[in-house]
Amino acid sequence: MGTAINLSKSVPIEDESAVGEARRRAQDLATALGFGENEIGKIAIVVTELAGNIVKHARRGEILLRGVTAASRCGLEAIALDRGAGMANVAECLRDGYSTAGSPGTGLGAARRLSQTFEIYSAPSGTAALARFWNKPFADGEYVDVGVVCAPKPGEEACGDNWAVKNGNLQLRVLLSDGLGHGPQAAEAANLAVTAFSSEKAQIDPTGILTHLHAALRRTRGAAAAVANIDFRRGLVRYAGVGNISACIMSPAAPKESLRMVSQNGTLGVEMRKVQEFSYPWAEGSCLIMHSDGLASRWDMEKYPGLLRRDPALIAAVLYRDYRRGTDDVSVLVARRGAAH
Numbered sequence: 001m002g003t004a005i006n007l008s009k010s011v012p013i014e015d016e017s018a019v020g021e022a023r024r025r026a027q028d029l030a031t032a033l034g035f036g037e038n039e040i041g042k043i044a045i046v047v048t049e050l051a052g053n054i055v056k057h058a059r060r061g062e063i064l065l066r067g068v069t070a071a072s073r074c075g076l077e078a079i080a081l082d083r084g085a086g087m088a089n090v091a092e093c094l095r096d097g098y099s100t101a102g103s104p105g106t107g108l109g110a111a112r113r114l115s116q117t118f119e120i121y122s123a124p125s126g127t128a129a130l131a132r133f134w135n136k137p138f139a140d141g142e143y144v145d146v147g148v149v150c151a152p153k154p155g156e157e158a159c160g161d162n163w164a165v166k167n168g169n170l171q172l173r174v175l176l177s178d179g180l181g182h183g184p185q186a187a188e189a190a191n192l193a194v195t196a197f198s199s200e201k202a203q204i205d206p207t208g209i210l211t212h213l214h215a216a217l218r219r220t221r222g223a224a225a226a227v228a229n230i231d232f233r234r235g236l237v238r239y240a241g242v243g244n245i246s247a248c249i250m251s252p253a254a255p256k257e258s259l260r261m262v263s264q265n266g267t268l269g270v271e272m273r274k275v276q277e278f279s280y281p282w283a284e285g286s287c288l289i290m291h292s293d294g295l296a297s298r299w300d301m302e303k304y305p306g307l308l309r310r311d312p313a314l315i316a317a318v319l320y321r322d323y324r325r326g327t328d329d330v331s332v333l334v335a336r337r338g339a340a341h
Contacts, residue, residue: 019051027044042114045111079129
């Protein structure tokens with residue numbers, strides 16, 4: 001069972017100078033992940049196009065860069081977010097030669113060709129564009145879609161939220177942790193939770209994992225955390241949480257409905273009076289959505305027609321863009337079984 005590790009950066013796009021900064025950050029992350037020179041060149045072109053389109057069409061926005069290592073592979077995601085007027089016809093905007101800003105109009109078309117995955121979700125409230133690159137292909141049944149945004153409180157360098165996933169044998173095990181408060185000490189607690197989750201000593205069942213994390217976090221200020229085990233073969237999710245982690249299961253076929261998952265009061269490493277596991281049904285095509293309390297809980301998927309059928313990274317990014325509180329660290333994780341791409 002491979003473990004995915006969090007490596008992420010965010011670049012605000014407010015003027016033309018930020019386009020170069022986004023490109024440099026992407027190149028640095030791609031280098032750290034072990035991509036070759038040709039791949040790094042492609043990534044640089046795509047990120048430049050995505051950031052440039054924000055400046056041209058929305059004036060300001062954000063580029064999210066996420067690196068993942070899993071099963072001896074490395075991947076890089078770039079997501080462009082803005083609150084512009086949106087695209088009336090996404091397919092037309094991807095056509096070579098199309099332009100509304102006086103440019104040659106080949107940018108988005110080129111970005112799509114250079115990326116292994118390229119998706120756009122656009123609405124009157126703004127646009128989210130995703131480009132993904134992998135250094136190796138995945139075998140059938142090995143890949144699970146997991147989209148994550150994990151960002152520190154504005155003004156902080158260290159993020160007090162963290163996450164990890166273990167994937168294998170048609171099962172997915174997910175951890176989301178939120179260190180108490182924010183800043184370096186919160187990051188220490190959240191990061192230690194991920195280390196303990198990833199260790200050989202960690203248990204398999206959610207209650208056993210949280211008990212293990214509770215002991216491991218004794219020397220820290222503590223953290224909220226939740227663990228979900230998805231068994232795709234059995235169609236079952238086993239879940240346990242302590243503290244303010246929200247989680248639900250949603251289906252694209254019924255966006256008005258969701259299964260809200262139950263967490264218990266307490267703080268891992270400080271006080272955990274009770275930890276209880278709950279089981280929920282899992283249907284093919286379902287999405288698991290988990291987030292820390294840095295995201296407002298009032299989000300409504302009905303406001304985003306078709307979004308639940310899109311890449312989990314786009315789902316997480318749109319929720320982050322529209323519902324982050326801005327007063328705390330924030331993490332949003334969306335998981336769904338999918339084909340490698």
